[in-house]
């Protein structure tokens with residue numbers, strides 16, 4: 001056995017035999033340190049005949065690599081041993097199953113938004129966004145709500161100092177969509193809206209709507225009814241009946257209130273539907289010719305329908321929730337009931 005091989009075997013034995021990190025450090029110094037045995041070997045290099053030097057140099061280097069690897073492996077082992085010794089002395093058992101980490105759930109409004117987007121994308125609608133701080137023009141004027149119109153009052157708007165508003169509905173995105181994409185057009189716009197409301201069980205200053213707009217050639221009321229029925233059947237998870245009553249909104253003509261048959265009494269009449277057998281679901285209508293014009297479209301050529309779905313209301317009807325404040329109240333007992341992640 002060459003001196004080098006003997007040195008390597010001895011060093012490996014000492015490395016394996018080291019019982020703690022301090023001892024391992026000493027072994028490292030003894031062989032690889034400045035005055036270590038292997039380092040000394042290297043110093044012999046210059047005294048060797050020239051032709052033997054490369055082979056000897058390589059052998060020393062191989063030995064160094066092998067010792068370094070063994071040192072690292074032993075260090076890992078000793079560290080792991082030290083850790084488990086320390087943990088078990090502290091009464092910690094690493095083989096015990098961990099305790100579950102609490103995780104959050106999607107808010108019911110997020111869940112219903114995702115479901116609606118899914119249904120409407122299946123019907124060929126595109127998902128669009130709009131600004132929450134809106135120009136007065138888009139929020140009111142372009143939708144046929146002039147300065148002195150009572151609808152502006154009823155919207156209880158948050159006005160900003162610069163004359164802009166926190167949008168009171170998602171309808172302004174109708175105009176933005178027509179301006180930007182022209183016709184034909186099918187879009188949905190879920191989003192947050194704001195009104196200066198006194199908060200009670202059915203009113204919130206911050207709420208969520210989803211606007212829908214379809215513009216094309218010969219779009220008429222049956223398209224509206226079909227679309228709403230398809231969507232509500234999916235979301236309310238039952239076969240539904242709808243009915244239209246006249247409703248007034250300046251940006252639709254004719255305008256409707258769309259009702260669905262009451263899920264609680266099957267149309268018999270109960271407390272929830274105030275004995276009528278119907279529940280008011282959403283306002284909608286045929287897009288007013290002036291609104292098409294505001295969007296840059298010719299009402300002789302294009303027609304369309306629009307609707308504004310209140311998302312809290314939809315969730316409330318689906319789950320029988322009776323207080324709108326629960327959505328933003330931050331009560332985990334409420335939120336945890338919608339435990340989809």
Ligand code: DAH
Pocket residue numbers: 168169170171211212249251252283284285286306307308309
């Ligand atoms: N933007 C209306 C509101 O928030 C709701 C609405 C009514 C939207 C009729 C529509 C519609 O698109 O056709 O009060």
